[in-house]
Amino acid sequence: MSYVKRMIHFFWPAISDEDISRFGILSSIYFFLIGAYWLIRVMKDPLFASLVGYSYQPFAKMVSLITVILGVLFYNKLLDVLRRNTLFYSLALFFGVGFVIIGYCTLPTTQVFLENPSWLQWVPGRFLGWVAYCFIELYGSLMPALFLSIIASTISASSAKTGWGLLAFFAQLGAILGAGLVTLYTKTLGIGVLFAIGGASVCILPFLMRWYIKTTDIEASSTGEKPQKTSMIEGLKLILSRPYVAGLLVVTVTYEIISTIVEFQMGLCATQIYPTAADGGAGFAWLKGLQGVSTNTLALVFALLGTSFFMRKFGLKFCLVSYPALIGSSIVILLGMYLCGATTYTLMWGFFASVIMYKAFSYTLNNPSKEVIYIPTSKDVKFKAKSWIDAFGNRTSKGIGSTVTASLGSHFPTLFIFGSFISLGLILGWILVALFMGTTFNKLQEEQKIIE
Template identity: 40%
Template sequence: MPSMASFFLQRRFMISKFFDILWGHLSRDELRKFTLCSITFMLLVGSYWLLRVLKDALFDDLVGIVHQPKAKILSMIVIVPLVLIYTRLVDTVERHKLFFWICTSYSVLFSLILYCYTHPLQIFYTSFLPGNIIGWITYVSVESFGSLAIGLFWAFMASTTNTASAKRGYPMIYTIGQLGTIATTTMVTKVQFIGFTTLWAGASCAVFIVPFVIMLLLTTVPQETMQSNVKTNIQKKEKTGLFEGLRLLSTKPYLLGILVISTFYEVVVTIMEFQMKMLARQIYTTRETFAAFLGTYGQATNILAFAFALFGTGIIVRTFGVRFCLVMFPLVSGTIVSATLFNPSLSIIFAAAMITKALSYTLNNPVKELMYIPTSKDVKFKTKSWIEAFGARGSKGTGATVCAIFANDLPYLITFGTIASLSVISVWATVAFLVGTQYNRLIKEEKIIE
């Protein structure tokens, strides 16, 4: 028996060393913390990707994919009052209770949408919007969920994690989170067997579970492990206005830089994904086959993202630093987008969108979240909400505007959409270098943006 015990101890040591190589050494408390955070993130992004793919198929069924650019613009308008409500809640509600209010509200909303979709009524068809209004509500709801709920999670992480710990733990969170997205997008490829309503209901349940995992995190992880950088936590607790986040964003160049690196890639991805969907819609003509194609896209994207998160993100961030990663993403994206000009086929655009999307999840996003650590609470929760919600919606709206102009002319959409993407990337790469330089200076001098 001692030999058996020795065998398991040896294997445990090897696994521990493997994790150390991937993410760096994590203490026992850090491992517990980031494991629960990874489960939370997996539930959020897994349900979001499932709903994201299904909502495209549902929108096409009820309204028509050609109207998708207008839906993105509408979501940009609707997100403004939602962010104001969120900002108010930040001042009045404890962090863990924010998860309860937001996740429960969206879980109920998604359940109501499913009921209305499966019990159609004539009143759902209006004269002021094309098609069925449930399609428009679904699109806006899923888009806003992706901004607010996932944005809240990372604001929570930035307020409870120091810089050194984040460089080890964030790649772990993204790696495990990708397992959720791979699982859900794989389910979508089997939608004809599992059922559209079953998948949608499962996503609603996953969102509902999130607050309970957060409560488990807060009750089992020691308080000293749930601390951000010391200087960012020493602040007076005073209430600020609804537009405090917007004021900080408009007056701090560092935060404007975060806005650019957080959202400009959305312009590029929005254009490429719409090009891909328009090409795919000519081949996959039914709701189920189109949803399965989108599921395959999501599955491939997230498998690639998982592989990079597992073997690339942590090592690259720790080896080359934040600024290198910030600049690397737009340069790689520019190279990939350029390829679509020379061969604008479905397979090439599919691959380009897949690689860009995967890198956004596992290279740009983890590094972007590190940028919030040397900032105040108002920046982490209020400014971040404007960036993640309105900024992201604004970038998608910009990309959608380009798509809407050329929606009825596919060759022009591919040519001019790609040129617009390259123009955006040139600005994005320049800003990434500048904001990465300022981040390094803030960490070195132990200063914060407030």
């Protein structure tokens, strides 16, 4: 155990022995939660294509958005009925058992029994494909948000700054291993068995959370206290009525709009360099695979060496502002390359590097920073407003980005110029909000106040 502590202190020297115990358990929870999510997430589209048909995927996204909204409303109601830790146990078992059942139903020996009943004949493909797609989206919307809300309720800002790097490192490790299992064992084990493995991993979460509560002696703290009853849309009301909470929305979702635009631009360049008619999409698939490996590798290294260091050394305001500034700088560089006559091949790799940077630093710099600024807020902000921001806000922002690319995507020069200036305008507003959030957070910490 002392060897493990020495290793942790080597990479995160400012973390205390008490926080090593606390963040060690939290990291194991996050490892299984994110690992299971990535394991199942990368099989979402292949499973849907197999059971329904990939041409229906845009409709599945629309249906899943409705499902997520209804799920968030029900989740907010459960927050008024159940204690936070009990809700975590219940949702983890619900999703874990659900994934195991989906895995069993998609085994080659059982799929024959999954034909739609007569009253569902109007549904394209097999109904299970639609259920599985929405179920995965619901898990990704609720479980990470609930877990991070519990963290924000049970640790201090100073502990978060020193220990979040450890948490981010294990989350990235889980993501790499989860996706890697699918890459290595899909052909030998099959999608059904891998789904069951993901479900079993989720079922472990309640036991780890119970261990965290017992070990850190927080039974009577925010995870275990009796919830107060409020409206099902209380979180939405808080976003609309509290500038600080609205700022949380901006800091969380603006990246998604810009990333959607830039990643689409990369895709347009890639399809010209690697035309699908020539190789059946193998070249484009190779590029996307390289993007995934590069993103997670960079994120893993930064979580190991940079997350806690930057938060502790430069402060939260710097971290909140530096991320949009970094994105803005990359867009200016790309715009300069384009105006100077860069080839499509050069632009593709420029977009490639930018997308990797956006995603990697989103996971390990922006996300940890925005989770810390939830600390000086009330329980309704941490749990209810956060559920709306993480679930509905993120999906809406992706929809806005897709609207830009859909309306301008038929002509690459128009998309690039207008998309770049739209992104830069959003970044300017984002930086101003980030400055406000960082200043307000520091003031709340000094005055020991919270946003209610």
